[in-house]
Amino acid sequence: MLRFLGFRLLRAIVTIVLVVTFAFVVLRLSGDPALLIMSVDAPPEAIAAFRAAWGLDDPLWVQYIRYFNAIFHGDLGRSMRDGRDAIVLVTERIPATLALTLPALAIKIGIGVPAGVYAALHRNSLADRMVMVMAVAGFTIPSFVLGLILVLVFAVQLGWLPSGGQESWRHAILPVITLGVGGAAVLARFTRSAMLEVLGQPFIRSASAKGVPWAAVVRNHALPNAAIPTVTIIGFMVGSLIAGAVVVESVFSWPGVGRLLVVAVANRDLAVVQCILLLVAMTMVIANLIVDLLYGALDPRLRATRTAGAH
Amino acid sequence: MAARIGRRTTLALPAAAMLAAPALGQSDQRPSVTVAVQKISNSNLLEMLREQSNVGTRIFFNYAEPLIGTDWTGDMSIRPGLATSWRRPSENVVEMTLRQGVRFHNGDEMTAEDVAFSFGPDRMFGGGSMAGHEPPRDAIAIARRSFPGFERMEIVDRHTVRFINKVPDVTLEGRLSRTTAIIGSQRGFAEAASWTDWARKPIGTGPYRVAEFRPDQVLVLEAHDDYWGGRPPIRRLRFLEVPEVSGRINMLLSGEADFACDIPPDQIATVESNARYEVVGGPILNTRVLTFDKSHPVLANPLVRRAITHSIDRQAIVDALFSGKTRVPPGLQFEFFGETFAEGWSVPKFDLAEARRLLREANYKGEPIPYRLLNNYYTNQTPTAQVMVEGWRAVGLNIQIEMRENWSQITSRETQRGIRDWSQGASFGDPVAQTPPNFGRQGSAWISNEWRNEEFGDLSELLETSTDRPARKAAWRRMLEIAEREDPAWTVLHQNTNFTAKRRDLGWKSSQTFVMDFRNDNWGV
Numbered sequence: 001m002l003r004f005l006g007f008r009l010l011r012a013i014v015t016i017v018l019v020v021t022f023a024f025v026v027l028r029l030s031g032d033p034a035l036l037i038m039s040v041d042a043p044p045e046a047i048a049a050f051r052a053a054w055g056l057d058d059p060l061w062v063q064y065i066r067y068f069n070a071i072f073h074g075d076l077g078r079s080m081r082d083g084r085d086a087i088v089l090v091t092e093r094i095p096a097t098l099a100l101t102l103p104a105l106a107i108k109i110g111i112g113v114p115a116g117v118y119a120a121l122h123r124n125s126l127a128d129r130m131v132m133v134m135a136v137a138g139f140t141i142p143s144f145v146l147g148l149i150l151v152l153v154f155a156v157q158l159g160w161l162p163s164g165g166q167e168s169w170r171h172a173i174l175p176v177i178t179l180g181v182g183g184a185a186v187l188a189r190f191t192r193s194a195m196l197e198v199l200g201q202p203f204i205r206s207a208s209a210k211g212v213p214w215a216a217v218v219r220n221h222a223l224p225n226a227a228i229p230t231v232t233i234i235g236f237m238v239g240s241l242i243a244g245a246v247v248v249e250s251v252f253s254w255p256g257v258g259r260l261l262v263v264a265v266a267n268r269d270l271a272v273v274q275c276i277l278l279l280v281a282m283t284m285v286i287a288n289l290i291v292d293l294l295y296g297a298l299d300p301r302l303r304a305t306r307t308a309g310a311h
Numbered sequence: 312m313a314a315r316i317g318r319r320t321t322l323a324l325p326a327a328a329m330l331a332a333p334a335l336g337q338s339d340q341r342p343s344v345t346v347a348v349q350k351i352s353n354s355n356l357l358e359m360l361r362e363q364s365n366v367g368t369r370i371f372f373n374y375a376e377p378l379i380g381t382d383w384t385g386d387m388s389i390r391p392g393l394a395t396s397w398r399r400p401s402e403n404v405v406e407m408t409l410r411q412g413v414r415f416h417n418g419d420e421m422t423a424e425d426v427a428f429s430f431g432p433d434r435m436f437g438g439g440s441m442a443g444h445e446p447p448r449d450a451i452a453i454a455r456r457s458f459p460g461f462e463r464m465e466i467v468d469r470h471t472v473r474f475i476n477k478v479p480d481v482t483l484e485g486r487l488s489r490t491t492a493i494i495g496s497q498r499g500f501a502e503a504a505s506w507t508d509w510a511r512k513p514i515g516t517g518p519y520r521v522a523e524f525r526p527d528q529v530l531v532l533e534a535h536d537d538y539w540g541g542r543p544p545i546r547r548l549r550f551l552e553v554p555e556v557s558g559r560i561n562m563l564l565s566g567e568a569d570f571a572c573d574i575p576p577d578q579i580a581t582v583e584s585n586a587r588y589e590v591v592g593g594p595i596l597n598t599r600v601l602t603f604d605k606s607h608p609v610l611a612n613p614l615v616r617r618a619i620t621h622s623i624d625r626q627a628i629v630d631a632l633f634s635g636k637t638r639v640p641p642g643l644q645f646e647f648f649g650e651t652f653a654e655g656w657s658v659p660k661f662d663l664a665e666a667r668r669l670l671r672e673a674n675y676k677g678e679p680i681p682y683r684l685l686n687n688y689y690t691n692q693t694p695t696a697q698v699m700v701e702g703w704r705a706v707g708l709n710i711q712i713e714m715r716e717n718w719s720q721i722t723s724r725e726t727q728r729g730i731r732d733w734s735q736g737a738s739f740g741d742p743v744a745q746t747p748p749n750f751g752r753q754g755s756a757w758i759s760n761e762w763r764n765e766e767f768g769d770l771s772e773l774l775e776t777s778t779d780r781p782a783r784k785a786a787w788r789r790m791l792e793i794a795e796r797e798d799p800a801w802t803v804l805h806q807n808t809n810f811t812a813k814r815r816d817l818g819w820k821s822s823q824t825f826v827m828d829f830r831n832d833n834w835g836v
Contacts, residue, residue: 030716030717030719030720031716031717031719031720032719035717035718035719035722036717036718036719037353037354038363038449039353039363039364039718040718040721040722040733040755041363041364041736041749042363042449042453043452043453043456043748043753043755044753044754044755044758044759045452045455045456045753046363046449046450046452046453046456047449048452049447049448049449049451049452050447050448050449052448053447053448053449079355081353081354081355081356081526082354082355082356082507082510082511082526083447083507084355148557151557151558151561151565152561155561155565155567156561156564156565159565159566162565162567163558163561163562163565163567164553164558164561164562164567165551165553165562165567166528250554250555251555251558252558253551253552253553253554253555253558255525255527255528255552259527259554260527262554263527266717267353268717268719
């Protein structure tokens, strides 16, 4: 198990280094932060002074080494816009993002998984078709379209809910629904497919033939076996808790990490972008690790393979 | 655990604020006003030495003021502000009498000491005495560019100061009215932890004080009841950042915002279809131009550039894309340039036959010319380009649009540049405010080798340094002849626009700039 964890950790570090390096090179080659932050109308000498102050005149590889050296000393850099620590800027936005993504994750799981299971258990029924129609609609409608429709109906026409901003819990309702609906649709489809595949397996028929009640067959045999693909998808969703609401945060003017990322990328505010990417990569890696561990818990065969590999 | 606490905190704070709001309202009947803006501040700071942008211009006047004011909602002429009067003891000195009884947001009375501080090394030029308060290098550069001949601010007495320039300058009053010339509290600056901390919450004399600033989110201003211009009409003025146009309009229509800024012309009818709302504004003192790169082998020939200028149907663009709500200005100049304004000047005539003749004379064979473009950074930028490309194609010009993501890519010299979009604005009534800083020898076009013309460079310097008014007027006209006709550096397209959607029942006038004036003489009008 330790070797397994060690290998995963090493892979995670390599992944994070590659992500950060790629972002560094792409961002630096595609825009000059001095011009983007100071504006094209700023005097040339002011832009030059900005570049000098932030070391942007140095060769790219020098900037890159300086950046990594700082990271290894625990310094994630400062925002070139207002000089604040990037880590402070990012962490102060995390609660706002989680205020959307955690309830949305609950909606995704709370609606998506039961709906998928129900549809699979009632295959080809009216309920199954309705669930699938809703799932396809939820899956295919882009979040910004759904968000705008919700705003038009519930904020502009009915006046029940605010259209944007982050001033009370009511402001979170529409963005949470927008985020939750799409994810619930994805989960419903995956869960249904997984359940249908498992329900067609010989061991399900065997259990039924032995007289095990159908509910027990589903609970004890179908659900655990169908859980692996569903857990994989949920793992991805957990991994995107930090930066998975970029579009929705923009549509609803929600000041979370996603909006910060958009602004930072537009301004090539490197330290902030890198800080967010590090955070996202770490979240994703941790989520994947948890999913891997859950695989073992859900499927004894995988656990046995790992144990064998550890010897 | 951290996430749970954070989330609770996030939701609880605004809720607490909402509970507190009615209590405040009981003793103060003035309204709270919310303005939905695309961007509050590009730099995340409120100090204009760092925030050189249109969005910064929109808000600054509400919390800080320069010595010499501007008639924002009128003819843009200068007028008494924190200085009640001024005179010129010599060509390089402006002596100003300060308004008495002006209070900063921290309660201090504004004196000549504060004025000297505001133009001093601590806030502007660096090398000051306050430890940890050194301005950023780019802010110093902007200060020097704003006041290139500045020598010192001399205190005559508690309410009289002299701005002393090293060289004669007829535009000093104009320079003293611009955004960088705001007067801040010396004590407030000293009490801030650093220059940047000051820049996040400057203490000025404006009608509203900065109560809260959450960058990229919200700027909350509260009435400064000791304001010298009378009690502000709004109790709480909130600028809320809503990046999407649809979001801003929806906020207005749902009653969450009272104003929505940066409305594109094609959305005006949508907003005004509801009788409770209207869209105000129109042309502003900012001009959309195309600029040419003379280092391009084809554009090196001025005949080709002239052909380009003659094959643009500017009026069609104004009529079709702006519903006639802007205009084609008389070249890169505004009437408020006053005595320097070149009367009778106009943009190159839309004349396809002349354009064809010029291309024949230039022996142009259809070589491609790149036209780098941002996606609607300027209002209707992309459709305007598409209209122009059709006009150019009609005369045989092979101008190819190249979409870019940001300004850095637009100005990059890594591949051959050709034509690009730009805008030019004047912060005070003289061409010195807009043209020499961009096209003169210190300008970015010159420095980046985009366009140079020695005679133009000489005239720019004359315009900046001469006090001979007729000579300045003649120089400006000649500069227009060079840069818009003989050796085109730019060609004017139209005046930029600024439209603000608002509740119809709120009496408020927009200005010819981005400035939003919420003082009592512009409320209920």
